[in-house]
Amino acid sequence: xxxxxxxxxxPPEFRVSRGLMGGFGMAVNPGLLYPPIxxxxxxxxxxxxxxxxxxxxxxxxxxxAAAAEARVVAFAPELVLLDSSSTSLDRxxxxxxxxxxxxxxxxxxxxxxxxxxxxxxxxxxxxDAVVRGEPEYTVRELAxxxxxxAPLAGTEGTSWLGxxxxxxxxxxxxxxxxxxxxxxxxxxxxxxxxYRFPGVDGPIxxxxxxxxxxxxxxxxxxxxxxxxxxxxxxxxHVVSELVEIVRKWNVHHVIFRDPIFTTRxxxxxxxxxxxxxxxxxxxxQCETAVKTLDxxxxxxxxxxGCRHISLGVESGNVEIQKxxxxxxxxxxxxxxxxxxxxxxxDACRELGIETRAFCMVGFPEETPQMxxxxxxxxxxxxxxxxxxxxxxxxxxxxxxxxxxGERDFDFALMTxxxxxxxxxxxxxxxxxxxxxxGYRRFYTRPKRLAREFRHPGRLAGKVVRYxxxxxxxx
Numbered sequence: 001x002x003x004x005x006x007x008x009x010x011p012p013e014f015r016v017s018r019g020l021m022g023g024f025g026m027a028v029n030p031g032l033l034y035p036p037i038x039x040x041x042x043x044x045x046x047x048x049x050x051x052x053x054x055x056x057x058x059x060x061x062x063x064x065a066a067a068a069e070a071r072v073v074a075f076a077p078e079l080v081l082l083d084s085s086s087t088s089l090d091r092x093x094x095x096x097x098x099x100x101x102x103x104x105x106x107x108x109x110x111x112x113x114x115x116x117x118x119x120x121x122x123x124x125x126x127x128d129a130v131v132r133g134e135p136e137y138t139v140r141e142l143a144x145x146x147x148x149x150a151p152l153a154g155t156e157g158t159s160w161l162g163x164x165x166x167x168x169x170x171x172x173x174x175x176x177x178x179x180x181x182x183x184x185x186x187x188x189x190x191x192x193x194x195y196r197f198p199g200v201d202g203p204i205x206x207x208x209x210x211x212x213x214x215x216x217x218x219x220x221x222x223x224x225x226x227x228x229x230x231x232x233x234x235x236x237h238v239v240s241e242l243v244e245i246v247r248k249w250n251v252h253h254v255i256f257r258d259p260i261f262t263t264r265x266x267x268x269x270x271x272x273x274x275x276x277x278x279x280x281x282x283x284x285q286c287e288t289a290v291k292t293l294d295x296x297x298x299x300x301x302x303x304x305g306c307r308h309i310s311l312g313v314e315s316g317n318v319e320i321q322k323x324x325x326x327x328x329x330x331x332x333x334x335x336x337x338x339x340x341x342x343x344x345x346d347a348c349r350e351l352g353i354e355t356r357a358f359c360m361v362g363f364p365e366e367t368p369q370m371x372x373x374x375x376x377x378x379x380x381x382x383x384x385x386x387x388x389x390x391x392x393x394x395x396x397x398x399x400x401x402x403x404x405g406e407r408d409f410d411f412a413l414m415t416x417x418x419x420x421x422x423x424x425x426x427x428x429x430x431x432x433x434x435x436x437x438g439y440r441r442f443y444t445r446p447k448r449l450a451r452e453f454r455h456p457g458r459l460a461g462k463v464v465r466y467x468x469x470x471x472x473x474x
Contacts, residue, residue, distance in 0.1 A: 001147045002052045004077040005043055006099075007036040008084070008092045009058035009065055014415065018085040019206075019257065022221020023112035024394045025085020027415035031198040033060060037206045037257065038110075038135065039083060040185035045136040048183050051143055055189040065091065069098050077105060079146045081131070081139055084111035086394065086414035097126040106146055108158075110135045112225050113411065116396030118159040119167045128152060130159040133225065134211075136182060138173055175226075179211065179233045184241050192249045199455075204253040205245055209238045209271070213259035215289070215326030217314070218398040219360065219391055222259040230263050239274030246280050254284040261286035265297050272304035283307050287358075290337075290344050298344075302351040309348060310356040310387075313341065316377030317370040320363050324399070338377055345381040355383040361438065362391040362431040364403065364423050371434050375441050386442050388435045390419040 010016040017034050020026040036057050043053045054075045058068045072080060080099050084092040092109065100107040110131040114121050118130045129152050131138050138157035145152055152160055157173030176182065187205070197204045210232035213222050245251050262268050275282060285308035293309075301309075314325040316338070348355045357378045361371050378386050392414050393400040403421075413420050417435065419428035426434065443452065 001079070001143065002054065002075055002077040003046055003079045003081065003143055004072050004075050005036075005039040005053065005055045006068065006072060006080065006082045006095070007039060007055075007057045007059065008082055008088065008095050009063055009068055011088055011091060015059060016085050016088045018083045018088075018111060021086075021112075021392075021394065021416060022223070022259075023115075023225045024221045024414065025087060025111070025113070027087060027417060029198050031196065033195050034197075034204075034206050034255070035060070035187075035190050035192070035195045036083060037185055037208060039081075040187060040190060041182065041208070042081070042110075042135050042139050043186035043189055044183040045140050046143055047186060049140055049143070051147075053186065053189065055186070057190065060191060060194045065095050065098075068095060069102065072099055073102050077103070079105060079143055080107045081135075081142075082107070082109045082127075084109050084114050086113045086411045089113055089411050093121065093124060093126040097124060100126065100128070106142070106152065108139070108142060110139070112221050113395065116224060116394070117411075118169065122159075122161040122167055125161075128160065129155070132157050132159060132169075133173060134176055137176065175211070175229070175231065177231065179231055180237045184244060187245075187249055192251055197253070197255060200253050202253060203251050204255055205249070205251045206255045206257045207238070207241060207245075208257050209233050209261070210258045210263065214263070215260070216398075217326045218324040218402070219393070220259075221394045221397060224394075224396045226259065230260075232264065232267060235267055235270035235274055238271050239278065242275060242280055242282060243278055246282055252281050252283060254282060256284065256286040258286065258288075260288050260292060262288040262292040262297060265292070265294070268297060269300055272300045272306075275304040280305070285309065287312070290341050293344050295347055298347050298351055298353065302353055306353055308354045308356070310358060311341075311344070311383070313357040313374070313378060313381070314360050315363065315366075315370070316373035316375070317366070320366060320370060323365075324360075324363055338380070341377070342381050345383055349384075354385070356385040356387060357381060357383040359386065359388050359438070360391045361388055361435050362419050362423065362426065364391075364399075365425075366391075366423060367425045368430075368434060371438070375438050378438075378442060379445070382448075386439070388438045389416050390431055390435060392416065392420060 014027040015030050016025050017028045018025040046053050056071050082096050096107050106128040108129040109127045114130045115132040121130055141155050156171050159169045162168050193203045195204050211226040212230045214228055216223055282305045284305050287310040345355050359374050393403045419431040422428045
């Protein structure tokens with residue numbers, strides 16, 4: 001039986017990377033194109049169960065909605081599954097509706113947005129089912145039911161529309177406890193040479209070596225999609241994937257997509273030892289938290305090919321750190337140690353590891369003065385790059401529950417950079433203005449400008465990114 005997995009085309013205004021923000025998706029630099037690794041994991045689980053699978057990655061293949069529809073229809077599948085994002089949801093649903101009409105076969109959708117707002121997904125009759133949470137085993141069961149002519153009803157981890165017009169939410173499916181049992185993602189279904197990252201020569205790919213994050217930040221979608229419990233693949237399993245990436249697919253740059261890659265230092269040491277033992281020609285980067293790093297681990301990571309780390313700084317204000325950024329879980333009642341933060345950034349610089357600081361602007365109680373504390377902190381740490389995002393209340397997060405009340409948010413605005421609304425101290429426009437100010441402050445310091453002009457190509461990319469950050473959907 002044929003199953004087609006679809007990464008729909010981005011809106012014309014900006015590229016969407018659906019795996020970011022915990023699966024809610026995010027508008028990204030046009031020079032960034034990640035592989036749809038979530039779909040590749042689903043594909044491998046289906047293939048291991050005997051299904052024939054095709055994967056349509058619209059952006060990578062240069063397909064608009066009409067071309068993507070035609071490509072899927074040509075495969076004549078018995079089941080279609082689409083990924084989704086908050087900001088592209090209307091277009092994703094339109095493609096699902098068109099495919100459902102053309103094929104007359106079941107169409108399902110996955111992603112954090114549809115997981116946490118499933119009732120709204122069925123209003124237009126666009127899909128037969130929503131896959132909530134981790135998709136691999138849920139999609140496999142859906143495919144088995146379609147193959148066997150069984151009803152979709154009763155599939156754990158799904159929602160569907162009953163004959164009475166009410167949405168039925170099946171029980172949650174348990175998170176996958178032993179990730180080593182999952183086959184490696186089906187990269188043979190992707191054109192691996194097409195994926196890229198700004199500033200990196202040659203193709204890139206992504207790896208998910210663990211799932212879950214114990215920090216429980218109020219705004220974060222990763223804990224929704226993956227849970228609070230840290231689940232991880234063994235170092236040997238991860239290294240086997242890296243060996244395949246380098247030797248079979250000839251890709252030499254990997255981006256680990258774990259929420260907190262260095263949650264367990266011993267595991268990262270072992271992964272690095274495996275890279276070194278295999279003598280892999282590999283450069284890699286990851287995301288993590290300051291508190292999970294130390295000098296010996298950074299030295300090992302650098303030796304094993306780590307050249308970039310993205311660090312969640314979030315805010316320079318102590319109270320916001322405690323209330324929204326998981327600081328209590330890391331340090332009891334003590335907020336992030338800002339000097340320790342500086343030491344980590346300095347150590348990375350000494351070891352040849354570039355850094356990016358992730359920061360948030362627009363928390364509910366945040367004043368302009370509190371935002372200035374964040375600007376001061378990142379200038380003090382002086383990472384190679386900084387990213388300021390508007391605080392966004394994604395459905396299901398503690399922040400969403402705190403803010404929504406009886407209001408409805410416009411999902412199309414959930415790009416990661418547009419402010420959905422203001423707070424009692426700043427309007428949405430003022431929050432976005434503050435974000436622009438943060439970029440100008442950080443990158444126009446004389447010392448910083450001198451460093452930026454050493455890499456004119458990358459500087460040009462940052463300038464383009466600055467002027468496209470706040471592109472709005474038509």
